[in-house]
Amino acid sequence: xxxxxxxxxxxxxxxxxxxxxxxxxxxxxxxxxxxxxxxxxxxxxxxxxxxxxxxxxxxxxxxxxxxxxxxxxxxxxxxxxxxxxxxxxxxxxxxxxxxxxxxxxxxxxxxxxxxxxxxxxxxxxxxxxxxxxxxxxxxxxxxxxxxxxxxxxxxxxxxxxxxxxxxxxxxxxxxxxxxxxxxxxxxxxxxxxxxxxxxxxxxxxxxxxxxxxxxxxxxxxxxxxxxxxxxxxxxxxxxxxxxxxxxxxxxxxxxxxx
Amino acid sequence: xxxxxxxxxxxxxxxxxxxxxxxxxxxxxxxxxxxxxxxxxxxxxxxxxxxxxxxxxxxxxxxxxxxxxxxxxxxxxxxxxxxxxxxxxxxxxxxxxxxxxxxxxxxxxxxxxxxxxxxxxxxxxxxxxxxxxxxxxxxxxxxxxxxxxxxxxxxxxxxxxxxxxxxxxxxxxxxxxxxxxxxxxxx
Numbered sequence: 281x282x283x284x285x286x287x288x289x290x291x292x293x294x295x296x297x298x299x300x301x302x303x304x305x306x307x308x309x310x311x312x313x314x315x316x317x318x319x320x321x322x323x324x325x326x327x328x329x330x331x332x333x334x335x336x337x338x339x340x341x342x343x344x345x346x347x348x349x350x351x352x353x354x355x356x357x358x359x360x361x362x363x364x365x366x367x368x369x370x371x372x373x374x375x376x377x378x379x380x381x382x383x384x385x386x387x388x389x390x391x392x393x394x395x396x397x398x399x400x401x402x403x404x405x406x407x408x409x410x411x412x413x414x415x416x417x418x419x420x421x422x423x424x425x426x427x428x429x430x431x432x433x434x435x436x437x438x439x440x441x442x443x444x445x446x447x448x449x450x451x452x453x454x455x456x457x458x459x460x461x462x463x464x465x466x467x468x469x470x471x472x473x474x475x476x477x478x479x480x481x482x483x484x485x486x487x488x489x490x491x492x493x494x495x496x497x498x499x500x501x502x503x504x505x506x507x508x509x510x511x512x513x514x515x516x517x518x519x520x521x522x523x524x525x526x527x528x529x530x531x532x533x534x535x536x537x538x
Numbered sequence: 539x540x541x542x543x544x545x546x547x548x549x550x551x552x553x554x555x556x557x558x559x560x561x562x563x564x565x566x567x568x569x570x571x572x573x574x575x576x577x578x579x580x581x582x583x584x585x586x587x588x589x590x591x592x593x594x595x596x597x598x599x600x601x602x603x604x605x606x607x608x609x610x611x612x613x614x615x616x617x618x619x620x621x622x623x624x625x626x627x628x629x630x631x632x633x634x635x636x637x638x639x640x641x642x643x644x645x646x647x648x649x650x651x652x653x654x655x656x657x658x659x660x661x662x663x664x665x666x667x668x669x670x671x672x673x674x675x676x677x678x679x680x681x682x683x684x685x686x687x688x689x690x691x692x693x694x695x696x697x698x699x700x701x702x703x704x705x706x707x708x709x710x711x712x713x714x715x716x717x718x719x720x721x722x723x724x725x
Contacts, residue, residue, distance in 0.1 A: 372648060372659050379666040398554060401547040423554065430558045430565075437565040440641035440662050442649040455562075459555060466551045470544060 287481075290488045295328040297495040304503050310446065316364040317450060320357040327354065348414070355421050361454065362428045368447045369436050380439050387435065391427040395420050405472030415468050422461035429455030445506035453494040453501075460490040580646060583639045585632045591623040596700030599693055617688050624696055627679055633695060634672040640665035671695055 302321050305311050311318040327350045334346045370380050404415040429451055436443060443451065464487040471479040598615045601607055615623075624630060644662035648655055671691050678687030 372655060377659070377663070379663060379670075394554070398547075398550055401543065401550055403543055403547070426555075426558055430562050433565045433569075434561050437569045439666065440645040442569075442645050459558065462551065462555060466548065469547070 286485065290485060290492075291328065291332070293492055294488065294495075295325065297492055297499070298324045298328065301495055301499050301502070304499055308503060310502055313368070313446065314364060314450070316357070316360045320354075320361050323350075323353060323357055358421070358425060358454070361450070362425065362432075365429075365447055365451050366432060369432065369441055369443055370439075372441060377439065377441065380435060380441070383435055383439075387428075387431045391424055391431060394427060395423040398423050402466070402469040404469045411472070415465070415472065419462070419465035419469055422458050422465045425458035426455065426462055429458060446502060449501035450498060453497050457490055457494040461487055464490075580639060580643050583635075583642070585635050588623075588625065588629075591625070592696055592700050595620055595623050595693055596697040600697045600700075613693075615693070617685060617692075620693050620696075621688060624692060627676065630672050630675060630692065630695070634669055637665045637669045637672070641669070 298321055302318070302325055305314070305318045305321060330350065331343070331347060334343045338346070370377050370384075376384075399416050399420040402416055402419055404412050406412045406415060432451060433455075464483050467483045468480060471483070595615065599607055599613050607613070625632075641662055644658045644665065648658045648662075672695060675684070675687055675691050675695075678684045
């Protein structure tokens, strides 16, 4: 496989950015709060090293299978990161908030349904069935990720469950990158590989640039500390307790009357 | 030449991204509206209601202390009267909006005062449940079953609102807080 100077630059930049982010996660001890996200970043560092040596020492076929196997692992880890962000937001007391559970079922079904419908509409220009599967698979995952992050924002706001600062930053980065990726993958689908590898590569470089911006954002945001918790004035705590008892007793009445 | 399926595909992708962006922007706006305000500002969002009517509906089934009335003179209001006094669905919307204030208060506390997480989460769940009851009434209205559902849910919901606001006012009065006058106007 022939790699241009730009390809090597993206490769090196991606490796450097992931390594820096991994260092931030370790130095700032964020890995304790985000073990799955840390594993996702660590896997990306490992992936770059493995692919570099496979490309240098292995055959074309070995590189192809290694690339896509690691790509599937990357996708699974991205979905796990989504799970981690959901868990950190919707489990304020260690269990999934009961008012959000029905919405999760609805969200899971609708996100997969919409992603599947859009993917069905895509008709990639490609010579091999494998290329079609890859293009459609990437498009499906980008649509799904975008929906899951937007769904998370909407659901948390509706339920009144605030994001912790670093959860918000990771989610914003991955959500925005996924939205850009939807456009890139739609372009991949339209241009396919029928118009030559050039357009496909250019679009991939756009996607990689967006991802590098996203990793840069994570590095800065995860290095910074979250705003310190405030000390609750006694007055506010008193009001809160009064409100809670009022709502509890009124709810009992509503339940009795039901 | 671009075929019709490709056109449909790109229109669908564009529509998808517009919908996603709209939902995200609207949610962010609402979130920042809550998190950028302080406690007093959140309380100020409680909406104006007709206190006399609310009291009439509420005191038909509960007494001033909040206990359910069991005497012969209780629960005498007909659904039509309740409907009129509450101000119909519009009145219930106000009640729902005030529950949203409670949810925002809980969210605010969770965000800034993690030591009160348990209380705030319980308050949030309670307010969400009340909101759910009001939504059931709205659903019944859409399916044409409002009359039966209204009799069942509206009066207890109004009773709840009445008690909640009375307690809030009492709390402010008791602690001699400067917001009392504003709250009295709003509630």
